[in-house]
Amino acid sequence: MTTTEVARPPVRTGDTPAVTVRGLVKAYGGTTVLDGLDLEVRRGECFALLGPNGAGKTTTIEVLEGVLRRDAGEVSVLGEDPATAGRAWRARLGVVSQGEGAGQALSVRETLVHFARYTSTPCPVDELLAAVGLTEQADTRVGSLSGGQRRRLAVALGVQGRPELVFLDEPTTGMDPVARRQFWQLVRDLRADGTTVLLTTHYLDEAAELADRVGVVAGGRLVEVAPPAELGAALRREATVRWREPGGWREVRTEQPAGVLRDLLAAHPCGEVPDLSVTRPGLEDVYLALVGATSGGDPR
Numbered sequence: 001m002t003t004t005e006v007a008r009p010p011v012r013t014g015d016t017p018a019v020t021v022r023g024l025v026k027a028y029g030g031t032t033v034l035d036g037l038d039l040e041v042r043r044g045e046c047f048a049l050l051g052p053n054g055a056g057k058t059t060t061i062e063v064l065e066g067v068l069r070r071d072a073g074e075v076s077v078l079g080e081d082p083a084t085a086g087r088a089w090r091a092r093l094g095v096v097s098q099g100e101g102a103g104q105a106l107s108v109r110e111t112l113v114h115f116a117r118y119t120s121t122p123c124p125v126d127e128l129l130a131a132v133g134l135t136e137q138a139d140t141r142v143g144s145l146s147g148g149q150r151r152r153l154a155v156a157l158g159v160q161g162r163p164e165l166v167f168l169d170e171p172t173t174g175m176d177p178v179a180r181r182q183f184w185q186l187v188r189d190l191r192a193d194g195t196t197v198l199l200t201t202h203y204l205d206e207a208a209e210l211a212d213r214v215g216v217v218a219g220g221r222l223v224e225v226a227p228p229a230e231l232g233a234a235l236r237r238e239a240t241v242r243w244r245e246p247g248g249w250r251e252v253r254t255e256q257p258a259g260v261l262r263d264l265l266a267a268h269p270c271g272e273v274p275d276l277s278v279t280r281p282g283l284e285d286v287y288l289a290l291v292g293a294t295s296g297g298d299p300r
């Protein structure tokens with residue numbers, strides 16, 4: 001178990017979920033993007049939506065934020081329907097979308113001070129600057145920030161009002177590795193404070209690092225939901241035993257690698273089995289299998 005996992009407070013499974021979605025349908029023109037998507041995000045958890053480009057992750061998030069109308073399905077976010085909820089509900093959400101948000105002419109600090117007026121209990125600006133690693137850029141004009149620094153500012157604006165639920169749509173795209181790790185810490189801190197986090201990402205290491213559970217969107221639905229380490233449990237059971245023989249590489253896929261190893265060692269009584277390795281699929285292998293499995297038809 002990692003220190004990150006030890007530090008996580010428990011997800012509040014007894015409470016009403018932060019997000020409940022049943023049978024969500026959304027089409028653009030004649031093209032159906034979401035085709036009966038079900039989703040539940042528990043209070044206090046970090047949930048990561050994974051899926052290929054165009055799978056419908058942003059569409060899902062925008063429906064949940066109330067900025068996009070759905071065609072069918074039931075949606076509840078913090079107990080209200082986003083299609084009809086008002087300003088008080090909106091103030092309980094934090095939104096970090098993919099687009100550029102802030103104006104260019106103000107400095108980073110001025111931007112945060114400006115938007116603080118729209119929230120009732122904003123985080124202190126210096127605390128926010130430190131949390132997203134922008135202390136040194138506090139007096140820099142937004143227009144002069146790098147792409148990654150703008151993402152950090154967008155994250156700061158999204159969490160400024162201490163929201164109960166934060167939507168983070170590909171939050172670390174364009175960030176360098178140091179900034180990504182700083183951002184991960186920020187998400188862990190939010191999570192430790194009891195904030196519910198729903199994020200989309202293409203980085204599987206990010207999902208594994210941050211998420212209590214991940215959901216894979218493909219074919220307009222959530223095809224699997226599980227903690228990152230348990231995603232694709234059936235796929236993960238199969239190990240690959242690989243070794244070299246005089247004629248070339250040999251490979252056996254099996255759910256009982258110990259038996260294969262016993263036979264191999266018996267066949268090599270005098271020495272080692274050349275280049276022997278035993279591997280099981282990682283998160284990336286499982287993800288690719290889940291996404292690939294849906295491209296040719298209904299995965300269920």
Ligand SMILES: Nc1ncnc2c1ncn2[C@@H]1O[C@H](COP(=O)(O)OP(=O)(O)OP(=O)(O)O)[C@@H](O)[C@H]1O
Pocket residue numbers: 028029033051052053054055056057058059060
């Ligand atoms: N306003 C729109 N009008 C028409 N089609 C749209 C619109 N917005 C999104 N789409 C289409 O809907 C599909 C889903 O898009 P969406 O942005 O939700 O996917 P995504 O999973 O977030 O992708 P990515 O990982 O690339 O961000 C895509 O095929 C996209 O082209």
